[in-house]
Amino acid sequence: MTPSGVFVFARDPESSEQVWSAMVGYPGDPRYREFYRDIGFDREMEYIKDYIDPSGVRVNTGIKYHRITSKSLDASQKDYYDIDVAMEAVEEHARDFLHKKEKQVKRLVDVMGVEPVIVAPFDAELFGHWWFEGVFFLKRFFELVNESRTLKLVTASEVIDTLEEVQIVTPADSSWGAGGYYETWLNGTNDWIYRHLHEMVERMVELARKYYDSSDPLTERVLNQMLRELFLAQSSDWAFIMTTRTSVEYAENRTKLHIKRFFDLYDQLTSGNINKKVLEYYEWVDAIFPEINFRVMARDVV
Numbered sequence: 001m002t003p004s005g006v007f008v009f010a011r012d013p014e015s016s017e018q019v020w021s022a023m024v025g026y027p028g029d030p031r032y033r034e035f036y037r038d039i040g041f042d043r044e045m046e047y048i049k050d051y052i053d054p055s056g057v058r059v060n061t062g063i064k065y066h067r068i069t070s071k072s073l074d075a076s077q078k079d080y081y082d083i084d085v086a087m088e089a090v091e092e093h094a095r096d097f098l099h100k101k102e103k104q105v106k107r108l109v110d111v112m113g114v115e116p117v118i119v120a121p122f123d124a125e126l127f128g129h130w131w132f133e134g135v136f137f138l139k140r141f142f143e144l145v146n147e148s149r150t151l152k153l154v155t156a157s158e159v160i161d162t163l164e165e166v167q168i169v170t171p172a173d174s175s176w177g178a179g180g181y182y183e184t185w186l187n188g189t190n191d192w193i194y195r196h197l198h199e200m201v202e203r204m205v206e207l208a209r210k211y212y213d214s215s216d217p218l219t220e221r222v223l224n225q226m227l228r229e230l231f232l233a234q235s236s237d238w239a240f241i242m243t244t245r246t247s248v249e250y251a252e253n254r255t256k257l258h259i260k261r262f263f264d265l266y267d268q269l270t271s272g273n274i275n276k277k278v279l280e281y282y283e284w285v286d287a288i289f290p291e292i293n294f295r296v297m298a299r300d301v302v
Contacts, residue, residue: 001166008171009156014104015120016176018097023071026097027131030068031089033081035130036247037066057285064132090133094140102150117159121176177240189248190239196259200230201297203266208297218274223294225282226265232286233258261286 001007019025040052040061052059066078067086101118108116127134145151177184186194204226211219233255241251261282268274 001168002170003168007156007160007166008169009117009119009159011176012118012120015101015118016122018100019120020122020126026089026093026137027126027134028068028071029089029093030070031082031085032068033064033086033132034066034068034075034078035064035132036075036250037064037078039063039065053284086133087136090136090140094137094144097137097141098144098148098151102148105150117154119156184243185236185239187243189245190242193233193239193255197230197234200233200259200262204230204294204297207266207269208294212295212298218276218279219269220294221283222265222269222274222279224292225279225286226262226269227292227294227297228286228289229258229262229265229282232288233262258286 017024019027021028038060039048040059040063042065045056048058048061049056051061065080067081069078104118105116127138131137142153145153174180175182175184207223207226211223214220214223235254238251238255241247264278265282268278
């Protein structure tokens with residue numbers, strides 16, 4: 001527990017590597033579905049045109065025909081996906097993870113002399129999104145744990161309720177990234193993005209304060225869309241992908257795209273020459289955060 005009374009649980013790096021690691025983790029198995037192949041981009045325009053925007057802009061549909069096959073292969077060389085084979089991998093991996101956690105518990109009991117708590121938090125988007133079969137893995141693992149005599153699933157609150165005494169600690173700055181700090185998001189592969197992000201924040205704050213009391217709907221739409229583009233450009237996924245080298249061109253292009261759209265809108269607003277068609281397109285293609293309000297950027301940060 002921290003001096004301010006907040007309970008802290010240390011993340012188990014062993015569990016993280018087994019499930020999350022791009023190199024040795026379960027999601028990288030060749031039998032699992034390939035995230036970066038989608039018929040929205042793979043299929044010929046004549047086939048896909050009725051399922052994407054009438055303008056012809058290609059989008060992800062969620063329908064993916066291919067499996068990972070091999071990390072060393074180009075995306076165009078991937079084999080077709082077989083869900084039955086993928087479910088065999090799910091069964092193998094759920095059992096393997098259970099076996100490894102049971103061994104880990106027994107090892108920790110021998111060393112510590114008390115029942116250990118293994119904390120294994122993950123991004124929710126891993127299961128079902130990046131790792132399509134991840135939800136099936138979780139389901140099967142939970143079923144197997146229910147039969148285990150060694151493991152038990154509990155919440156953090158349930159653990160706290162059993163404690164008679166706690167250690168007072170002050171955690172160091174850290175992250176779930178490689179090395180436990182921020183190297184994944186700030187290194188030679190991605191450091192170029194931050195000067196742009198900092199400038200975008202400065203200009204967003206400047207305009208949010210200038211137009212805070214504005215009642216012009218068009219001005220508000222431009223500023224709200226600028227904030228969307230800023231948030232999208234700030235997505236940690238882009239810097240992460242640049243570091244892991246999994247789909248670098250895509251991550252770089254997405255970053256540059258949102259930066260470009262932001263400054264395009266900035267120039268339109270400050271020049272008084274707003275292109276409604278361009279704005280409408282940006283609002284359509286980047287429609288995240290429907291209730292966004294640019295005025296939050298006008299507040300002083302303490």
